[in-house]
Amino acid sequence: MIKLNTINLETKLIQGPLAGVSARPFRELVWQYSKPAYTCTEMISCKTILHDRDFVNQRFINKSPLEKVLCVQLSASDPRELGEAVKIVTDMGADIIDLNCGCPKKKIRSKHTGSKLLSDPHMLYQLIKAMKDNTHVPISIKIRVDGTSNDNFNHDIVSVIKDAGADLLVVHGRHWQENYETPCHYEQIAFFANELEIPVIGNGDVASLETLKNMLATGCAGTMIGRAGVGQPWLINQLLAELDEACIVKPAIKKIAAIFLTHIERLCSLLQSETFAILHARKLAKYYARDLINRHAFCAAVNQSHTFNELQQVCGNYFE
Numbered sequence: 608m609i610k611l612n613t614i615n616l617e618t619k620l621i622q623g624p625l626a627g628v629s630a631r632p633f634r635e636l637v638w639q640y641s642k643p644a645y646t647c648t649e650m651i652s653c654k655t656i657l658h659d660r661d662f663v664n665q666r667f668i669n670k671s672p673l674e675k676v677l678c679v680q681l682s683a684s685d686p687r688e689l690g691e692a693v694k695i696v697t698d699m700g701a702d703i704i705d706l707n708c709g710c711p712k713k714k715i716r717s718k719h720t721g722s723k724l725l726s727d728p729h730m731l732y733q734l735i736k737a738m739k740d741n742t743h744v745p746i747s748i749k750i751r752v753d754g755t756s757n758d759n760f761n762h763d764i765v766s767v768i769k770d771a772g773a774d775l776l777v778v779h780g781r782h783w784q785e786n787y788e789t790p791c792h793y794e795q796i797a798f799f800a801n802e803l804e805i806p807v808i809g810n811g812d813v814a815s816l817e818t819l820k821n822m823l824a825t826g827c828a829g830t831m832i833g834r835a836g837v838g839q840p841w842l843i844n845q846l847l848a849e850l851d852e853a854c855i856v857k858p859a860i861k862k863i864a865a866i867f868l869t870h871i872e873r874l875c876s877l878l879q880s881e882t883f884a885i886l887h888a889r890k891l892a893k894y895y896a897r898d899l900i901n902r903h904a905f906c907a908a909v910n911q912s913h914t915f916n917e918l919q920q921v922c923g924n925y926f927e
């Protein structure tokens with residue numbers, strides 16, 4: 608169990624934020640098939656929250672009754688705006704609020720948000736303080752690491768987190784300029800776990816018992832799973848069972864197709880558009896088809912589908 612100031616997290620595995628994926632239908636499936644410590648929304652800009660709070664609630668937050676602990680992830684560059692946004696998302700039901708300090712995208716960095724904040728410790732301090740001053744819920748910070756760069760921000764981040772009083776730190780073990788081919792810097796995750804008294808969550812490339820054990824060996828209190836959770840909402844339960852030297856039976860291939868279709872059907876109602884939901888289905892297909900022998904043909908057929916009915920037929924043809 609991981610203890611935060613106002614809540615106890617029941618397990619040590621978290622489903623992380625994934626832009627374009629982590630809407631309510633995805634998170635709901637994770638809770639249906641696993642017992643995560645918490646799930647996360649995708650990153651939401653404070654400005655969007657301040658200017659269109661109803662849209663944000665409907666499209667990005669929309670907490671499900673199944674979600675015991677939901678973390679809302681924000682991007683920000685202005686402490687005053689962030690404080691206001693934090694009040695709003697607290698009212699919308701956020702159980703944890705996270706500040707994104709890891710996004711490497713040019714568009715995000717150019718607004719002085721995401722990973723850009725790692726090189727501005729003074730601003731980061733002010734942002735964390737603004738969060739703490741405007742909510743009672745735990746505050747988490749999601750960062751990337753120095754990696755092999757000359758940035759040397761790891762030490763500064765430790766000081767800022769201690770001084771500003773964040774409650775949880777999530778560390779993706781890569782520098783913002785490193786892509787997914789670069790192996791994670793486990794020793795840098797271990798550095799944060801060692802230096803800080805608050806729980807540190809390790810993140811990067813965890814997809815199996817072996818990779819999970821490597822991550823936990825850093826001394827982190829828990830692990831955040833990103834990509835591997837897509838298309839396998841049972842993964843967290845599988846890994847928790849395997850850690851206890853037990854095992855769970857993975858859903859049969861037909862059941863996986865049914866979960867995929869449920870995901871898309873729920874996206875149809877969330878987005879109120881079959882067309883948009885089918886566009887999502889095209890992106891999600893490869894994740895649900897991990898175990899299919901004719902995976903490429905299946906994805907190609909999903910790409911040719913335009914309606915939910917067609918998608919059902921394609922699933923029927925391939926998931927036998």
Ligand SMILES: Cc1cc2nc3c(=O)[nH]c(=O)nc-3n(C[C@H](O)[C@H](O)[C@H](O)COP(=O)(O)O)c2cc1C
Binds near residue numbers: 623626749810833834
């Ligand atoms: C498609 C995609 C979208 C992502 N969106 C976000 C996001 O909105 N916020 C965030 O903090 N990280 C985001 N990430 C990063 C992941 O949360 C995670 O840190 C990273 O993928 C490493 O973990 P993994 O190897 O378990 O996937 C995204 C990653 C991917 C691949």
